[in-house]
Amino acid sequence: MIKVAVIGYGNVAYHLIEHLADSPKINLAFIYSRTTKIDRELPPGCKLTASLEDIRDVDLAIIAVTDDAIAAVSCQLNVPLVVHTSGAVPMNALQNTTSKGVFYPLQSFSKVKPVRFSEIPICIESEHKSDRVLLKQLAAILGAQTYAITSEQRTYLHVAAVFANNFSNHMYAIAHEICNAHKVPFEVLQPLIQETAAKVAVLEPKKAQTGPAIRKDEKTLAKHLHLLDTNEQEIYRLLTKSIQNYGN
Amino acid sequence: MIKVAVIGYGNVAYHLIEHLADSPKINLAFIYSRTTKIDRELPPGCKLTASLEDIRDVDLAIIAVTDDAIAAVSCQLNVPLVVHTSGAVPMNALQNTTSKGVFYPLQSFSKVKPVRFSEIPICIESEHKSDRVLLKQLAAILGAQTYAITSEQRTYLHVAAVFANNFSNHMYAIAHEICNAHKVPFEVLQPLIQETAAKVAVLEPKKAQTGPAIRKDEKTLAKHLHLLDTNEQEIYRLLTKSIQNYGN
Numbered sequence: 271m272i273k274v275a276v277i278g279y280g281n282v283a284y285h286l287i288e289h290l291a292d293s294p295k296i297n298l299a300f301i302y303s304r305t306t307k308i309d310r311e312l313p314p315g316c317k318l319t320a321s322l323e324d325i326r327d328v329d330l331a332i333i334a335v336t337d338d339a340i341a342a343v344s345c346q347l348n349v350p351l352v353v354h355t356s357g358a359v360p361m362n363a364l365q366n367t368t369s370k371g372v373f374y375p376l377q378s379f380s381k382v383k384p385v386r387f388s389e390i391p392i393c394i395e396s397e398h399k400s401d402r403v404l405l406k407q408l409a410a411i412l413g414a415q416t417y418a419i420t421s422e423q424r425t426y427l428h429v430a431a432v433f434a435n436n437f438s439n440h441m442y443a444i445a446h447e448i449c450n451a452h453k454v455p456f457e458v459l460q461p462l463i464q465e466t467a468a469k470v471a472v473l474e475p476k477k478a479q480t481g482p483a484i485r486k487d488e489k490t491l492a493k494h495l496h497l498l499d500t501n502e503q504e505i506y507r508l509l510t511k512s513i514q515n516y517g518n
Numbered sequence: 519m520i521k522v523a524v525i526g527y528g529n530v531a532y533h534l535i536e537h538l539a540d541s542p543k544i545n546l547a548f549i550y551s552r553t554t555k556i557d558r559e560l561p562p563g564c565k566l567t568a569s570l571e572d573i574r575d576v577d578l579a580i581i582a583v584t585d586d587a588i589a590a591v592s593c594q595l596n597v598p599l600v601v602h603t604s605g606a607v608p609m610n611a612l613q614n615t616t617s618k619g620v621f622y623p624l625q626s627f628s629k630v631k632p633v634r635f636s637e638i639p640i641c642i643e644s645e646h647k648s649d650r651v652l653l654k655q656l657a658a659i660l661g662a663q664t665y666a667i668t669s670e671q672r673t674y675l676h677v678a679a680v681f682a683n684n685f686s687n688h689m690y691a692i693a694h695e696i697c698n699a700h701k702v703p704f705e706v707l708q709p710l711i712q713e714t715a716a717k718v719a720v721l722e723p724k725k726a727q728t729g730p731a732i733r734k735d736e737k738t739l740a741k742h743l744h745l746l747d748t749n750e751q752e753i754y755r756l757l758t759k760s761i762q763n764y765g766n
Contacts, residue, residue, distance in 0.1 A: 358741075376707070376709070376710055377709055377710055378714065378728055391705075417706055419706075422700070423701065423702050425741075425745060426697070426699070426700040427697065427700075427702050427707075429696060429746065430696040430707060431707060431710060432729055432731075433689045433690075433692045433693040434693035434710055434711050434714070435711070435714045435728070435729065436728060436732075437689045437753075438690065438711070438715075439714050439717075439718070439723055439727055439728075440723075440727065440731075440757055440760060441681045442681075442682055442723035443723035444678075444681045444760075445678040446678075446723050448674050449674070449678050452671050453671065454671050455665065456718075458624055458665050459624070459675075459678060459682045460718070461624070461625055461637050462624055462679060463715050464715055464716070466682070467686075467690075467711050467715035467716075468715075469687075470687070470704075471712075475688075476691045476694065479684065479687055479688065479691065480626055480683070480684060480687075482684075484684075493606075494676075494677045494680060497673060498677065501760055505685075505757070506680075506681075508752060509753070512753060513684070513688050513691075515749065516688070516691055
């Protein structure tokens with residue numbers, strides 16, 4: 271039985287609580303929320319608190335608050351192991367005097383959508399090897415796969431995720447805008463979007479590259495530029511150049 | 519029973535033949551291939567030819583050759599209805615003197631991967647209403663959904679597809695490169711990529727936008743730029759600016 275405190279009640283905390291509360295192998299002893307208001311029933315034996323000093327006698331505290339608040343929260347915790355769940359913050363940003371670690375589930379969370387941890391990779395890091403065992407156990411209880419990722423690697427992973435998630439989503443947003451402006455239902459593109467995303471699970475993205483840029487199909491490239499507004503043109507030109515430099 | 523000729527033996531033709539040959543509602547009467555070599559058994563009653571003049575007595579010919587060859591092929595065809603399967607070529611590029619149309623399956627095809635037409639939207643267009651009925655029947659036999667899309671709309675759809683497919687894939691390629699350079703397994707990002715693609719089926723991409731750009735998180739943006747090479751920086755800056763201009 272692992273005795274846990276969850277610090278925070280944002281999207282990541284919400285789903286962690288959801289899954290930890292349900293597990294017979296976990297004793298979710300504390301939830302910390304500044305407002306002491308949460309929109310769910312407390313699991314039996316769990317205490318809701320707005321005071322970090324209340325949190326005692328647990329195996330670890332999982333900090334799932336905004337990046338900027340992690341340091342300030344951690345220095346008020348007095349538990350054997352403190353981990354945060356952020357992709358962007360190094361482990362040593364934690365200010366607790368006990369053991370430190372990271373438990374970073376790499377997925378985009380929203381409260382309205384249920385989460386299956388079995389489909390979410392968890393990047394773990396710890397000062398001490400024994401803590402890594404505990405974090406792996408915790409992930410296994412959630413049904414998640416773990417990856418040992420250092421703070422430096424996680425920094426790069428976080429910027430890679432901006433490309434893979436935020437920027438690819440912006441490509442969809444531009445496609446959506448173009449469809450809208452010409453009364454084409456965006457759903458027509460959905461299977462292509464899905465297929466493109468699925469393909470890179472089996473094929474290196476560079477090798478999966480198709481289209482006029484990689485073909486150096488100058489006629490189509492010129493035609494496309496002609497159809498776009500200034501912002502879209504700038505993006506089209508830069509990404510075409512970058513695709514051609516990458517090759518495949 | 520619809521009597522069909524398929525012109526070409528590229529990726530699209532390959533999968534069309536595969537599915538048309540199997541249907542009891544289709545008589546696949548001709549396959550045209552310049553080399554008269556195809557890597558499959560001919561369906562019963564189907565004639566393989568390298569001469570377009572051979573093709574007679576069918577309801578329609580489906581041209582699935584490279585964009586540049588469509589006009590030249592079409593003017594040699596003497597069948598009641600000629601359609602092409604290209605996203606980038608207007609219907610009127612067809613040079614046959616009989617009826618013209620378009621039957622454009624919007625998906626990225628490769629010969630090695632089986633195709634389910636039930637998951638592929640087909641954009642149709644025709645000069646005459648009666649032909650549209652025939653093209654819809656054909657799509658229904660393949661199990662595909664159809665969308666009535668004009669040549670002008672298709673031009674825009676095609677450039678939108680470059681953003682949704684080629685450019686989003688390039689975002690994956692850059693993410694892959696960053697992961698590789700820092701010995702992070704790219705598979706860690708796969709669930710995030712999948713989730714991002716799945717989300718826009720239920721939520722407008724602009725509304726689904728997350729990350730440091732849309733949050734105007736200047737601290738993280740500066741940190742990320744510092745981690746990237748010149749080409750990546752240029753893309754990061756431009757897409758961040760574009761995301762911020764789009765809003766959500």
